[in-house]
Amino acid sequence: MAIIIDGKKIARDIRKEVKSKAVDLKTSSGIVPGLTVILVGNNPASEIYVQGKISDCEEVDFFSRTERLPGDTDESKIAEIIQTLNYDDSIHGILVQLPLPNHINPNKMIEMIDPRKDVDGLHPYNVGRLFTGCPYHRSCTPAGCIELLDRTGIEITGKEVVIVGRSNLVGKPLAMMLLSRNATVTLCHTKTKNLPEVTRRADILIAAAGKAELINGAMVKEGAVVIDVGMNRLADRKLVGDVVYAEVAEKASYITPVPGGVGPMTRAMLLVNTLNAAMGIPEFMT
Ligand code: NAP
Numbered sequence: 001m002a003i004i005i006d007g008k009k010i011a012r013d014i015r016k017e018v019k020s021k022a023v024d025l026k027t028s029s030g031i032v033p034g035l036t037v038i039l040v041g042n043n044p045a046s047e048i049y050v051q052g053k054i055s056d057c058e059e060v061d062f063f064s065r066t067e068r069l070p071g072d073t074d075e076s077k078i079a080e081i082i083q084t085l086n087y088d089d090s091i092h093g094i095l096v097q098l099p100l101p102n103h104i105n106p107n108k109m110i111e112m113i114d115p116r117k118d119v120d121g122l123h124p125y126n127v128g129r130l131f132t133g134c135p136y137h138r139s140c141t142p143a144g145c146i147e148l149l150d151r152t153g154i155e156i157t158g159k160e161v162v163i164v165g166r167s168n169l170v171g172k173p174l175a176m177m178l179l180s181r182n183a184t185v186t187l188c189h190t191k192t193k194n195l196p197e198v199t200r201r202a203d204i205l206i207a208a209a210g211k212a213e214l215i216n217g218a219m220v221k222e223g224a225v226v227i228d229v230g231m232n233r234l235a236d237r238k239l240v241g242d243v244v245y246a247e248v249a250e251k252a253s254y255i256t257p258v259p260g261g262v263g264p265m266t267r268a269m270l271l272v273n274t275l276n277a278a279m280g281i282p283e284f285m286t
Contacts, residue, residue: 002226002252007144010151011264018271019060025279026061033278034063035093035119035270036085038078040104041071046097053095056267062274063090071101078104079112086114093119093274098169116281119273121173130176136282137273142174144265145206145227146181152254154204154225157182162199164188164215164242165208170229174206195219207242217247226252229262 025031035057037050050066057064067081078096085094094117100106110118115125121139129135149156161183165171175185188198196219199205207215208229220226230242241258249255256262 002249002255004249005148005152005227005254005256005261007148007256007261007264010148011144011268013151014147014265014268015056015060015271018268018275021275022061022278025275031278032061032063032090033093033274034065034091035095035274036065036067036091038067038069038081038094038096040069040073040078040097041101043099046099050097052267053270056271057274060271060275062271073104075104075108078109082109082112086112086117091117092277093117093270095120095270117277119270119277121273122169127168127173130173133180135177137276138177138269139169139173140269140273141170141208141229141262141266142177143269143272144262145174145229146177147269148227148256148262148265149204149225154254156204159183159203160186160201161204161206162186162188162202163206163208164195164199165206165210165229167208170208174208209242211242212240213242213244215243215248217244217251220248220251222251223253224251225254227256227262228258231258231263 022033037053039046039050054064054066082094085091094113096109098106110122113123115123118126118137121137126137130138156178161178163171163174166187166189171187175187178185186198188195192198199219200221202221202224204225205220206227210230210232212232226243226248228241228243232240234240239259
């Protein structure tokens with residue numbers, strides 16, 4: 001039976017570390033890390049995510065605020081707000097909560113953010129740095145997966161890693177992070193032929209497809225480490241991952257639960273990126 005990787009506990013540990021560094025930063029330089037979340041419209045799931053991010057900031061003594069905008073706000077208004085925040089010295093991190101309403105191009109908005117304040121790690125500058133092996137802000141969910149592995153003592157070097165999902169948000173940046181840690185990485189998607197054959201090769205299997213029950217026990221090698229990124233709401237509102245948990249836990253050596261696995265880590269990594277942004281620009285960016 002698999003050992004459960006407790007994302008809630010690991011995220012709590014990270015928040016404690018972040019808070020301690022934030023206290024030191026304030027004492028030594030008077031700087032309080034500041035995060036602004038831009039929330040457009042009233043998507044109920046986004047409301048919950050944003051509330052979580054703001055309460056995390058309070059816990060670690062960051063300054064935070066939410067720019068709430070009506071759903072019919074146009075791109076130029078959002079761009080104007082981002083520009084103001086880019087020049088606001090009390091704000092070190094800017095996050096545009098996704099998804100945005102259909103009339104707004106998310107890539108265009110993300111590219112407006114000063115890369116030094118792009119604490120979601122989604123600006124092409126930060127993506128480019130990741131791909132060239134010299135990352136600054138790393139995308140939060142993939143960075144959270146790496147932290148889960150590292151803090152559980154799971155070796156990455158030389159491992160066969162299979163990621164199901166190739167999105168810009170999760171699969172692609174995670175593949176780059178794992179590659180830079182010397183894993184052999186395979187990315188799967190909807191056109192992958194014979195998915196079970198590929199997933200069974202994995203020493204570390206990462207499910208990030210957004211499809212409930214996609215990964216069953218027969219698709220997992222005995223002793224594999226399974227990280228379930230998926231967050232799927234069933235008809236009865238229950239939150240489940242992409243993995244058939246009971247079956248896969250029988251075969252895996254380690255497994256993340258949903259909820260309580262990757263989700264809390266995504267939030268924790270946002271705090272890490274915001275703290276780093278407040279601590280100053282690294283040498284290589286000047
Ligand atoms: P996305 O943009 O919809 O991408 C899904 C990816 O999975 C695509 O590459 C898609 O392939 C692939 N896929 C879908 N069905 C598949 C199937 N049957 N077989 C093989 N590949 C399949 O989603 P995302 O933003 O990456 O998010 C993925 C999941 O992670 C969602 O459940 C999301 O809610 C969750 N998530 C969780 C966190 C967290 O903090 N825990 C953060 C972000 C996302 P194609 O490219 O061929 O379409």
